[in-house]
Amino acid sequence: MLDHVQARLDPAGRQVVEVTVHHGYRPHTIEARAGRPLRIVFDRRDDEPCSERVVFSSPRLDRRLVPNGLTVIDLPAQPPGEVRFTCAMGRYRGRIQLVADASGSNREHRGLGGALDSPGRRALALWLLTLPLVAIPSIALLDFGMAILVALVSLLACLVGCRWAFGQSRPRA
Numbered sequence: 269m270l271d272h273v274q275a276r277l278d279p280a281g282r283q284v285v286e287v288t289v290h291h292g293y294r295p296h297t298i299e300a301r302a303g304r305p306l307r308i309v310f311d312r313r314d315d316e317p318c319s320e321r322v323v324f325s326s327p328r329l330d331r332r333l334v335p336n337g338l339t340v341i342d343l344p345a346q347p348p349g350e351v352r353f354t355c356a357m358g359r360y361r362g363r364i365q366l367v368a369d370a371s372g373s374n375r376e377h378r379g380l381g382g383a384l385d386s387p388g389r390r391a392l393a394l395w396l397l398t399l400p401l402v403a404i405p406s407i408a409l410l411d412f413g414m415a416i417l418v419a420l421v422s423l424l425a426c427l428v429g430c431r432w433a434f435g436q437s438r439p440r441a
């Protein structure tokens with residue numbers, strides 16, 4: 269069995285991990301996202317004294333595990349860091365590594381924003397989005413040549429606007 273596992277997300281978006289208790293904890297290292305509750309399902313496979321209690325460092329919890337059965341312990345959302353859990357005597361040891369959730373959302377953000385990173389590309393995307401709004405009434409009201417001219421002017425406005433907005437939103441060092 270694995271010694272190091274990552275908590276999985278159940279369909280409700282809750283983090284869940286199973287830990288077998290028998291001569292120690294398997295896995296003994298759990299990786300989970302910080303800022304989200306974590307459910308640990310302890311599967312105690314014996315009735316030895318070391319398996320009886322599990323003590324958490326954060327939040328400070330001391331729980332009894334039913335012999336030869338499952339005990340569910342829900343931990344609240346916590347900041348990034350390490351949470352230790354041990355038996356009552358500290359002989360069985362496990363730890364939970366809470367990893368900042370921000371890294372995940374940043375990655376998603378970068379993935380989404382990556383394609384539209386430069387002001388020029390962002391302007392082009394905006395222009396394409398507004399093109400029907402600008403061009404269709406222009407064709408109806410003016411003629412085709414004027415519509416193209418209006419569309420080009422809107423592209424220019426988009427480029428200038430995005431360059432300006434990009435400059436404004438750039439973080440100041």
Ligand SMILES: [Cu+2]
Pocket residue numbers: 317318319355356357358359360
């Ligand atoms: Cu013990």
